Amino acid sequence: MRTIGYIIQKEFIQIFRDKTMLPIIIIMPFVQLIVLVYAATFEMKQIDMVVVDQDLSTTSRQLISKFQGSPFFVLEGNTFSMDEAEDMIKSDKADIVMVIPNDFQKKLMSGETSAIQLIVNAINATAAGLTNAYSSYVIADFNKNILTENINFIQPIQTRSIDVSYSYWYNPELNYKIYMLPGILVILVTIIGAFLAALNIVREKEMGTIEQINVTPIQKYQFITGKLLPFWIIAMAEFAFGLTLGKLLFDIPIVGNLGLLFGFAGVYLLVALSLGLLISTMASNQQQVMFIMFFFLLTFILMSGIFTPVESMPDWAQKVNIINPFAYFMRVIRMVLLKGSGFSDISYEFYSLLIYASLIFSLAVWRYRKTA
Amino acid sequence: MTDKPIIKVVNLVKKFGNFVANDHLNFNVYEGEIFGFLGANGAGKTTAIRILCGLSHPTSGELEVAGFDVYKQSEQIKKNIGYMSQKFSLYENLTLRENIRFYAGIYGLSKKEINIRMDNLLENLHIGHLRDQLIGSLPLGWKQKLAFSVAIFHQPKIVFLDEPTGGVDPITRRQFWDMIYQAAKDGITIFVTTHYMDEAEYCDRVSIMVDGRIEALDSPAGLKQHYHAENMDEVFLKLARAS
C-alpha cells in the first residue's frame, strides 16, 4: 500500500509541475463545456422562406402573413422566377420555397381543393422533417381559419377532430442544454483521464525510466494501481467541478442522489482508465497510444447515444454498446440527474461496469511486463 | 572479496531470432568484488546485464543471482540488486529529493530511514544545496553520480552498472570510480560494463566479450601477462583481431 502511495505522490508532483499542461487539462475542458453545450440543438429557431406568389390574391397574401406571424419562419424574399427561387436554395439563402399557384384563391373559394407547392432543402434530413412539419401546421391552421370565416357560404359540415395535448416530463421547457451538458462532461472527463493515464506509462517507456522501476521488487498490481489512481482522482475532481459549473451556469437539475452518481462515475472511470492503461502496456510509443485511443474514443463516443438516441440504432450496434463504457455512463448520468432514477433502476448498468472494470484492470495488470 | 560466488552463470544463451547475442557464457562473480564486463558496442554486454537484472528472459542456461534462480525467483533477486541503465533514468522533472524518495519508497524503505540515508548522502557528496534542484537542470556528470547513488540507496547486495560513465569527462569519471570503490568497501558487489579500457584497470577481475562470447576472464594483471601487453587496450585489440 505504501508503495502505491509513493507512485501516486510522484505522479501528482509531475502533473502539477508541468505548468504548460495544467491549463490544457484544467481550463480548456471547461471552456469547451460552457461553449459547446449551446451548440447541440435540433430545435428550429429560424426557417428562411422564399415565396413565389403567382396568385397575388388576398388569400395568398393572408397565407404569407400567416407564415410571417409564426415564430419559426422568416420571409427571406419574394420572387416570380422559379429559377431564382431554386438558386436561393442552392446558395443556402432559403431553407424552403413556397409556390402559390395562380388559381389558388379561385379554386379555394369555389370550394375545390387547391394545391400549393413546398420545396424543402433536405440535405439535413432532420431539419427538413421539422421544416415540413411546421409548415404543415401553419397551413392546416390557416385552412381552419378560412373554413370558419367562410362557414356562411357553405353548408355546415361535421368535422372530426382529436385534441392532442402534450406534456414534456422532466424538462417541460425542452431545454436541450441540461441534456447535453452531462454528455459533454462525460466526454471531456474521459479524454482527460484516459489519455493522461495511457500516455503516462508509455512515456516512461520512451524515456527509459520504466527500466529503473522494473528492476525494483514492485508488484505489477501496485504499479498499475499507482498509475491509475492519480488520474482517477483528477478525473473525479474535474467531474465534480463540471457538475458544479453546470448547476451554477445552466441550472441543470440534480434530481437523483449525488452519492449514487459519483459512485457510478467512479466505477466508470475505472473502466475508462484501465482501458487506457491496457493500451499503453501494449504500445511502445506515444504515437501508437494516441491513435489507438483516439480510434476507440471517437467510435465509442458516437455510438454512446450522446447526440442521437441509442434506440434508433440498428440491433447490432446496440449489441456493440455492451462493450462501450460510454454508453452505460451516458445513459445513467442523464437518468440520475434529470429523472432521479435510483440504484434499483441502474443496478444492471452498475454491476455490468463493475465486472467490466475488474476484467480490464486485471487484463492491464496481466499484460504489463516487467521484462521486455 | 570472498570465495563465495554471488552470481553464477552457466551456459547462458540469448537469441533474438537468428541472432545470438549471448553465446554460452560461463562465469562467476564473487561477493565483494568489482567485476568488469568489457566489450565493444554490440558485443552483448547490455543483453547479459539485463538478463541478470530480470529485465529480459534468457533463452537457455543456468543462472543464479544473490542465491536466487533467475527463472523462478526474479522478484526475490530484485530486492537484492540495484541497477543503473545506460539510458539516464532519473526523472528530469523531479528534484533530487523527490527522485530518491520515490525509488527508496518503492524498495520499501521507511520514511525515517529514507531521511537519514538522504542526509548522509547529501553530506558525503557535499551537495546539500542540490537537494531541491530539478534533476534536469544538473550537468551530466552530476546526474550520473546521482543515478548511481540512487541505484545503491537501498543498500543492495549487488549493483549492476551499464556503461555508467558514458559521455562524461575524465575528472568526473575518476570521481565516479571513487564512489564505486566506496560502495565496494561497504560490501556491495559491483558488476560494471564499460568500453573504456583504462577503467578496466580499476576492476578486480575483467571479462572481455567479443561477438557474444567471453574470450578472456582474469585479473587485469593476469590478462596483461597472458597476452604480453602493456595495458588493457592492447589486450583488447589482440583479442578483437584474433576473432
Next chain:
Amino acid sequence: MKKFLGFVKKEFYHIFRDPRTLLVLFGIPIAQVLIFGYVVTTEIKNIRIAILDQSKDDVTREITQKIISSGYFELQQNLESSEYFEDIFKTGDVKEIIVFEPDFAKKLGKNETAKMQLIADASDANTANLIVNYTSAIIGDYVQKENKLLNIPMQIKPVVRMVFNEKLKSVYMFVPGTMALILMLVSAMMTSISIAREKEMGTMEILLVSPLKPAQIIIGKVIPYVSLAFINAITIIALGYFVFGMPINGSLTLLMAESLLFICLALSLGILISTIANTQQMAMFISLFALMLPTILLSGFIFPIENMPVILQGISYLMPPKYFIIIIKNIMLKGTGFIFVWKETLILMAMMMVFIGLSVKNFKIRLQ
C-alpha cells in the same frame, strides 16, 4: 534535393513501418463513415412507447396500429393505469406514453372532440421534440383521412418536394461532416504530434543543424501525411458513393482539389500547434480539444448552425470545417460549380496563409 528526398523517404518509412498505426489511420475513416451511415442517424426509429388505452375501441386500436406500423415506434407495454408512469420513465426504456381518454370513439363519432395525451420523457429534449412531432403528425394524418371521407370543401393541399435528398437520408449530412472531421484530425493531429516528437526526443536539433533548411524539414514531414489524408478523403467519398448511394452531382476534379486544399489547411494548423507544443502529450491535447469537439459541434456537421445562439454562430465563422462542409455539400449534393463556392474557397486559403504565417513567426521566435 537528394538529401530532401531521402528525408521524405525516411518519414514515409517511419509511418508505414508500424502496422498498428497504419491500421488505425486507414481504419478510422472507414469505421467512422460506416458508423455514421448505419448507426448514428438522427432519424427516429424503434422508439419504445407505452400506451394507456382507457377506451379500447376500434378507433384507438386503429390509431395505435398506425403509430406502431410507422416504423418510428415500438410498443413496449400496454398500461392499465397512470400509476406507474414515473417508474416506467425512470428505468429509462420508454420514451413516450400515449394516453387515450375513455369513450374515445364515441366522442369522435358524436362530433365532440376526443382527447389524447402524449407524455414524453423530455430529459432528452431533442429527441422528445422529434417524437412528439412525429406522433402528432401520424394522428393528424389519421384525422385528415377520416375527414376526407366526409368531403370537406376548401382544402389546401401542400405538395412537398424534398430537394437534394428526396429520401431524407441522414447520411447525406454525415459523409461531408465525417470527411471534414477525419481530414482535420488525421492531418492536424498527426503532423503536430510527429513534429513535437522530434522536439521531445531532441532529434529536432539534429535535423536543424543538418544541411536541410527548416522549411524543407517541415515539408518533408508533412508530405507523407498529405498523401495519407488524401487517400482517406478518397476512401470516404468512395464509401459514401458506393455504399450509401450519395451522389456526386458536381465536378469530381473540383471536389478533389477542394479536399486537397482543406488537407493543406489542416496540416498548416498542425504545424502551428507544433510550434506551441513542446511535448507529444501537449500537441495531442491541444489538437484533440481544439479540433475534435468543435469540429463535431460547431461546423454544422450534426447540428445546424442557424439554430445556435448568435455568439456561437459568430464563433462558427472561425471554424475551417464549416466552409469545407458547405463546399462538399454544394459539389456533391447540389451539383453546383466553382461560382457557388469561390467565397468559401478563398476563406479557406486565407486561413491557411494565416496559419503558415503564424507558424513561421513562432518558429523564428524560438530560434532566437
